[in-house]
Amino acid sequence: MRALSRQWWREGRTLGLVPTMGNLHEGHLSLMRSAVAECDEAVASIYVNPLQFGAGEDFDGYPRTWEADLATLAEAGVATVFAPTDAVMYPPGFATSVEVAGLTDGLCARSRPGHFRGVTTVVMKLLCVVLPHRAYFGEKDYQQLAVIRRMTDDLGLGVQIVPMPTWREPSGLAMSSRNGYLSDDERARAVVLSRAIAAAQSVAAETDQAAAILAAANEVLAAEPLARVDYVELVDAETLEPLERVERPARLCLAVHIGPARLIDNGPVLPPGSPLPLGEG
Numbered sequence: 001m002r003a004l005s006r007q008w009w010r011e012g013r014t015l016g017l018v019p020t021m022g023n024l025h026e027g028h029l030s031l032m033r034s035a036v037a038e039c040d041e042a043v044a045s046i047y048v049n050p051l052q053f054g055a056g057e058d059f060d061g062y063p064r065t066w067e068a069d070l071a072t073l074a075e076a077g078v079a080t081v082f083a084p085t086d087a088v089m090y091p092p093g094f095a096t097s098v099e100v101a102g103l104t105d106g107l108c109a110r111s112r113p114g115h116f117r118g119v120t121t122v123v124m125k126l127l128c129v130v131l132p133h134r135a136y137f138g139e140k141d142y143q144q145l146a147v148i149r150r151m152t153d154d155l156g157l158g159v160q161i162v163p164m165p166t167w168r169e170p171s172g173l174a175m176s177s178r179n180g181y182l183s184d185d186e187r188a189r190a191v192v193l194s195r196a197i198a199a200a201q202s203v204a205a206e207t208d209q210a211a212a213i214l215a216a217a218n219e220v221l222a223a224e225p226l227a228r229v230d231y232v233e234l235v236d237a238e239t240l241e242p243l244e245r246v247e248r249p250a251r252l253c254l255a256v257h258i259g260p261a262r263l264i265d266n267g268p269v270l271p272p273g274s275p276l277p278l279g280e281g
């Protein structure tokens with residue numbers, strides 16, 4: 001991979017990387033299509049990173065669909081797939097980790113201690129090996145995107161992090177590999193996450209008070225008996241600090257268990273009176 005990247009750099013070709021854990025869906029594909037359109041060479045990585053799963057999480061059961069993923073990537077025009085083994089990523093004696101402070105204190109970090117250290121460590125290694133000019137990340141994993149931006153800025157990696165909007169099913173459900181854990185009934189009920197965001201956004205058009213905005217989201221979630229809420233928070237869109245009033249761009253972020261799956265979603269919340277940016281929602 002490194003030899004190929006170095007050759008492309010010598011030839012003046014730009015490289016785009018889309019890191020994934022495989023089991024590719026339309027959300028991943030939207031990132032792939034942007035990388036193909038905007039870069040001379042698009043590289044997808046597929047690696048189910050053990051470091052970012054906690055004890056008792058779904059590492060063993062995480063869907064691995066290699067053949068289907070290759071076919072999907074070929075169709076999207078991605079000619080290069082980097083799929084390292086554990087021995088390549090974490091050889092015996094591996095002892096380094098990358099940790100971003102602050103942004104990794106709240107939200108998903110509370111119920112997934114060590115998760116973001118696993119993410120930043122693997123992404124750092126992927127960036128070092130693939131040497132992309134641009135790397136594409138989904139807003140679906142909003143905290144992850146913020147953490148990776150911080151890491152690349154702080155360490156001067158010189159890679160452009162490209163944020164991509166959340167790709168949704170027609171019902172509003174954000175696409176996720178973990179939706180595959182849901183029965184048809186649970187999948188229909190999982191729409192409650194995006195409905196909670198929409199309810200919060202419509203209250204936010206009238207008030208800047210976080211308590212009222214959060215109450216609207218919580219009311220929608222409380223009406224769904226299968227939903228077990230991990231967290232619902234309204235945070236500053238950049239620092240991810242909880243807000244009491246929306247005076248600058250904010251983000252409504254939530255994690256909810258539906259049946260066997262822990263699902264996350266988020267959406268923009270702007271000060272009352274601000275026009276919603278195109279493509280957001």
Ligand code: AMP
Nearest residue numbers: 020021022027137138140141166167175
């Ligand atoms: P994953 O394979 O779940 O680690 O995701 C790989 C990349 O795809 C991450 O940058 C995710 O944020 C992004 N992604 C996953 N689901 C979606 C979605 N529904 N819309 C946009 N991006 C997504």
